[in-house]
Amino acid sequence: MDGNRRYAKNHSIALKEGHKHGADALVRVLDCCFRVGVKNVTTYAFSIENFSRKPEEVDTIFSLLKYKLAILSNENQMCDLHNVRVKIIGNKSYLPKDVLDDIEMVEEKTKHHNKHILFIAFPYTSRDDMWYSINKIIEKFNNGEILIDEIDEKLIENNFYYEDSSEKVDILVRTSGHTRLSDYMLWQCHQDSVIEFPNTLWPNYKFYHTWWTIFRWSYYKTLMIQDAETMQLKKVSREQVNKRYKDIPKIHPPFASVNKA
Amino acid sequence: MGKDSESESSAFEIRSNENIVEQTQARIKKTEELQKINSKSKSHQTEELPVYTKDSFLQSFNHIVKALISPQDEEVKRRWFKNNNESTSEIISFYIYRSVLTMFYLIYSIYALFQYVVNKSKLKFLSMAYKSNEDPSVINSDINKLPKIPQKLSFILNYKSEQEEGGGIEGLCDDGALIAAWCISSGISNISIYEVNGVLKRSVPELTKAIFEKFETYFGTENVPNFLIKIPHLNLSYSGVDGVLVDNSNEKTSNNGYYDIEISLLSKVDGRSTIVELTKVMAQLTKNGELKRSDITIKFLDHELRQLVGEEPDLIIIFQPYLDLQGYPPWQIRLSEMYWEPDNDTVSYVVFLRALQKYSTCKVNIGR
Numbered sequence: 001m002d003g004n005r006r007y008a009k010n011h012s013i014a015l016k017e018g019h020k021h022g023a024d025a026l027v028r029v030l031d032c033c034f035r036v037g038v039k040n041v042t043t044y045a046f047s048i049e050n051f052s053r054k055p056e057e058v059d060t061i062f063s064l065l066k067y068k069l070a071i072l073s074n075e076n077q078m079c080d081l082h083n084v085r086v087k088i089i090g091n092k093s094y095l096p097k098d099v100l101d102d103i104e105m106v107e108e109k110t111k112h113h114n115k116h117i118l119f120i121a122f123p124y125t126s127r128d129d130m131w132y133s134i135n136k137i138i139e140k141f142n143n144g145e146i147l148i149d150e151i152d153e154k155l156i157e158n159n160f161y162y163e164d165s166s167e168k169v170d171i172l173v174r175t176s177g178h179t180r181l182s183d184y185m186l187w188q189c190h191q192d193s194v195i196e197f198p199n200t201l202w203p204n205y206k207f208y209h210t211w212w213t214i215f216r217w218s219y220y221k222t223l224m225i226q227d228a229e230t231m232q233l234k235k236v237s238r239e240q241v242n243k244r245y246k247d248i249p250k251i252h253p254p255f256a257s258v259n260k261a
Numbered sequence: 262m263g264k265d266s267e268s269e270s271s272a273f274e275i276r277s278n279e280n281i282v283e284q285t286q287a288r289i290k291k292t293e294e295l296q297k298i299n300s301k302s303k304s305h306q307t308e309e310l311p312v313y314t315k316d317s318f319l320q321s322f323n324h325i326v327k328a329l330i331s332p333q334d335e336e337v338k339r340r341w342f343k344n345n346n347e348s349t350s351e352i353i354s355f356y357i358y359r360s361v362l363t364m365f366y367l368i369y370s371i372y373a374l375f376q377y378v379v380n381k382s383k384l385k386f387l388s389m390a391y392k393s394n395e396d397p398s399v400i401n402s403d404i405n406k407l408p409k410i411p412q413k414l415s416f417i418l419n420y421k422s423e424q425e426e427g428g429g430i431e432g433l434c435d436d437g438a439l440i441a442a443w444c445i446s447s448g449i450s451n452i453s454i455y456e457v458n459g460v461l462k463r464s465v466p467e468l469t470k471a472i473f474e475k476f477e478t479y480f481g482t483e484n485v486p487n488f489l490i491k492i493p494h495l496n497l498s499y500s501g502v503d504g505v506l507v508d509n510s511n512e513k514t515s516n517n518g519y520y521d522i523e524i525s526l527l528s529k530v531d532g533r534s535t536i537v538e539l540t541k542v543m544a545q546l547t548k549n550g551e552l553k554r555s556d557i558t559i560k561f562l563d564h565e566l567r568q569l570v571g572e573e574p575d576l577i578i579i580f581q582p583y584l585d586l587q588g589y590p591p592w593q594i595r596l597s598e599m600y601w602e603p604d605n606d607t608v609s610y611v612v613f614l615r616a617l618q619k620y621s622t623c624k625v626n627i628g629r
Contacts, residue, residue, distance in 0.1 A: 126591070126595070130591075131559045134539075134540045134562065137540055137544065138547055138554060139554070142544070148541055148544060148545065151541050153537055156537060178623070179599045179600065180598050180625075182596060186591040186592065186595065187591045190588055191532075191586060191587060193586075194584075195584050197584075215369070216369070223321055223324060223325075226324035227324065
């Protein structure tokens, strides 16, 4: 979600209003995503770096987020309608007490929903996420809960703020035309993900944009699947190879052997 | 007696009936489990599909038509048809929706073709307008107009198959050498080249040869620039100084430490696996008491990963038709600008120049 301030500037409205429009856009996009059948959505609401903004602006964003979350999680609102669980990811130690209490209440309230998960990155940076995971693994290792050989990519992934549901993302959208990730989901999107950098400012991001992004993704995905089926490019796992070709030696066969007579 | 035997036999029947019921239940469970496993393996496979398709328009069209007619896979079936014996209305609605989707795909494929032609001709035109002429001064004057240039530059190159034009190891090394020459001409002294499978790492002799030849054509045989090729993952470095290739992979760099350009070669192992290895090492160290847990901060990790992989690049140039990071080290792409030219698949000077032009207009304001 990028471009709220530029939107405010372009329309010569107060900064606060810009963020408000951005929050409305978020609700619109979420509604569209959940209707289409997107399982999990993560939004980058606030970066740890954003604390260097003016205190008034930070307060505005905090109160807006609190307000919107409260509305979303109310009875018969989006969370109930689409069976959405809200989960905050990020370093909560940066948050003031009142904000933390409020969002934890929302998390608690939507805990029983299980169809979709709405992750809100607040306040989040990907490096902090990786650091958090690594730290947690080291702690577990020191407590003797895991062995050294068990540390792998999967384990790091499972120890992110996301906990168990940190699969790679399929589509990552960064609005407002900047072509960099700005410390967001570096680990999750650096392979096999589609990254989109539309020029639209976030408050202008409408149903059409969401649909277009998902449609294009599905088009190329369909092509890929058809491609792989015709080319028989389906990857076979190591175990399956071993199962299928039992008699082929796994290491290089000895071409000649020298024995003492 | 007769009654008894009757009741006995009926009891037996019931029991045998129960047996049958149990057996059938077991069978159903088994098939269900099998289906589950199948669907799991299927979804697993779809995840691992290659991302890049190079089909021509006609082939793609053919695939789409085939997708319409061919029988659907299990997952789709399960989503659309509640029972196994699907009702006609369900089938009809399914095919109506499917044909609508296919129509959309068709329209999009035509649009994509149109866009492809536009992009290609734009690139053709631009490459005629901007030419490097294999002359450093031309490149230099192009770059000097820009208000800022990146300090650290990174490139993602792709290994193309031998059959293609400019493919194979030779083609790859040639591309690498070309990039090095452009960078020296524009005054960038620190670059890294990423190739997923590490082909480039394994062919350092070919790369150095290619770089020598390229530098000779660009700068003349008299003043071939010094260069250093580093492989951070193996902690090796090879240098070419004063036109003589020095292999000092075993000893410390004896040169006075000045190189015109430093090229580090990266591959997939520098990404996630390096972070995993680092975690393992740190876990061991903390256990042995050589490292305090409170010392492991983001700054510390950053320092370590800088040592292991390299600096965070300011700009990543991707010579691919679309944006795909192919597992580029995740820690290093925090604030890197990315540039790629749609529908371009060659390493050309225009892309390089346009990337630098784009970068010079970008403003990075961390958080603010």
